[in-house]
Amino acid sequence: MKNKITKAIFPVAGLGTRFLPATKSIPKEIMSLVDRPLIQYAIDEARAAGIKEFIFVTSRGKAALEDYFDHAPQLEAELKKKGKDDLLEEIKNTNMDSGAIAYIRQHKPLGLGHAVWCARRLIGNEPFAVILPDDIIAAEKPCLQQMVEAFAENPGNMVAAMEVPPERASAYGILDVKEDHGSLVSIKGMVEKPKTGEEPSNLAVIGRYLLTPQILKNLNLKQTGAGGEIQLTDAIAHEITENRPVYGYRFRGQRYDCGSKSGYLQATVSFALSRPELRDDLLGFLREVVNVEQAAQ
Numbered sequence: 001m002k003n004k005i006t007k008a009i010f011p012v013a014g015l016g017t018r019f020l021p022a023t024k025s026i027p028k029e030i031m032s033l034v035d036r037p038l039i040q041y042a043i044d045e046a047r048a049a050g051i052k053e054f055i056f057v058t059s060r061g062k063a064a065l066e067d068y069f070d071h072a073p074q075l076e077a078e079l080k081k082k083g084k085d086d087l088l089e090e091i092k093n094t095n096m097d098s099g100a101i102a103y104i105r106q107h108k109p110l111g112l113g114h115a116v117w118c119a120r121r122l123i124g125n126e127p128f129a130v131i132l133p134d135d136i137i138a139a140e141k142p143c144l145q146q147m148v149e150a151f152a153e154n155p156g157n158m159v160a161a162m163e164v165p166p167e168r169a170s171a172y173g174i175l176d177v178k179e180d181h182g183s184l185v186s187i188k189g190m191v192e193k194p195k196t197g198e199e200p201s202n203l204a205v206i207g208r209y210l211l212t213p214q215i216l217k218n219l220n221l222k223q224t225g226a227g228g229e230i231q232l233t234d235a236i237a238h239e240i241t242e243n244r245p246v247y248g249y250r251f252r253g254q255r256y257d258c259g260s261k262s263g264y265l266q267a268t269v270s271f272a273l274s275r276p277e278l279r280d281d282l283l284g285f286l287r288e289v290v291n292v293e294q295a296a297q
């Protein structure tokens with residue numbers, strides 16, 4: 001098995017029901033933070049981590065996503081004619097080299113584990129990354145790059161981990177910690193969506209994974225778990241029972257759950273505030289809103 005990670009799976013076949021009716025016709029991943037779709041942040045993070053092959057697991061209604069990564073000759077010609085070089089440069093970042101991107105269909109939304117399994121033939125016998133584009137992570141060093149560097153020192157399955165308050169734990173997969181080494185944590189179990197009070201730690205799994213090809217073999221068993229879905233965390237937890245290493249990685253950065261309305265709005269405000277051309281206007285507006293809200297209380 002080679003040790004360098006050059007392939008990433010982007011599971012984008014979910015129904016995105018929390019954003020209905022918008023997601024009736026727009027894939028969730030095309031929704032934008034300021035002016036860039038969620039998927040562009042995920043691609044940029046993958047590129048920074050050395051990913052060369054991008055595998056999308058899609059479903060019906062995701063055509064806009066495929067178009068997004070295509071060349072747009074007419075638009076590019078028009079921008080060139082008008083001398084809009086900065087926009088041309090932005091557009092170039094969205095283009096993918098021929099052969100660098102692949103689309104696989106998940107015919108039924110049977111769960112994240114199943115979505116990853118759908119890409120098994122494109123992965124073969126090498127470690128790979130999984131990125132959930134609705135988890136957006138603002139970080140000085142991109143999260144996946146931090147993980148790839150940790151993986152080079154400690155090869156083994158690795159999940160991004162984030163501390164959550166106990167009352168939020170039931171929304172996540174939670175790690176059962178064996179040894180805590182600071183940023184790297186070795187784990188002895190994982191529980192998907194534990195009942196409140198039964199969470200084994202405060203460390204939640206979020207949407208970045210580095211996985212060994214054995215995970216795909218575990219997913220071959222197609223066992224269903226929480227919510228009747230084929231869970232990726234179950235396939236990873238199985239490795240622990242076989243005494244193969246599984247790590248949690250406490251990344252440095254701020255994660256936004258853009259799969260939820262509240263997280264998406266918070267990310268929008270935060271990313272807008274980090275743009276110098278928008279910051280002053282937006283700050284002024286936010287102050288006004290807060291004043292009005294406080295006065296009304």
Ligand code: UTP
Nearest residue numbers: 011012013014015016017018109110111112115
């Ligand atoms: P979510 O749990 O956020 O589900 O999936 P969802 O369908 O996207 O959104 P809601 O809950 O209905 O609003 C987490 C990730 O796993 C992918 C999703 O596309 C998302 O990136 N996924 C989930 C699949 O690709 N296939 C599945 O069967 C389930």
